Amino acid sequence: MSTEIIDPATASVPAQGIRKNGKQWKLPKAPFKPGTTGSSSTSSKQSKSYLARQADRVQSSIIKAKEKELKAEKEAVRQQRIQSIKDKRAAKEEKERYEKLAAKMHAKRVERLKRREKRNKLLKER
Template identity: 50%
Template structure:
């Protein structure tokens, strides 16, 4: 018992006595300061600029992805159209003479060039 026990009292600002209404579990009210959480115009402008840069990059990436997908779709469509045309001419060759089919091919190509 020769050891002395040191007891630290809480800071003086923390102890303010009993509340008048008896509700010690509520926090003490502070002064109303409506401009307390506002940021300066420069900070807001910098944040807006950074957000705009991010949005532009996202849009660029989305456009690039969409263009790539459209390229693949177009390639598939052209391959299918060419395959259908080959099958159609093969079917015509079964019925007609080969030279006549080649003549018709050339004529169809000329018509396609005129239309487009």
């Protein structure tokens, strides 16, 4: 004779003895095991064979390599654009420097010519 309380609604559940927590009226539940539940996403991960997982790894590595290549290409284009901007700025600065130098040299030449004219004028006046 067992001391379990049997509910007619749960009569199909096999008896497992008296529960420790004393809640014999509650329905027994299966333990939560995510890998064995029957949901499509987790069970498909669990049931994949080694070859399928290896094929997935190869496929993901190919995709990652392609992404890396595309990123490198994009970065190269970006660096080229940056370099061209830097080159243009350097050329502009060099041009400005030469213009200043030319203006300075022209001023010196003009000054030299004025002195020469003054000398010549003084020589002619004698």
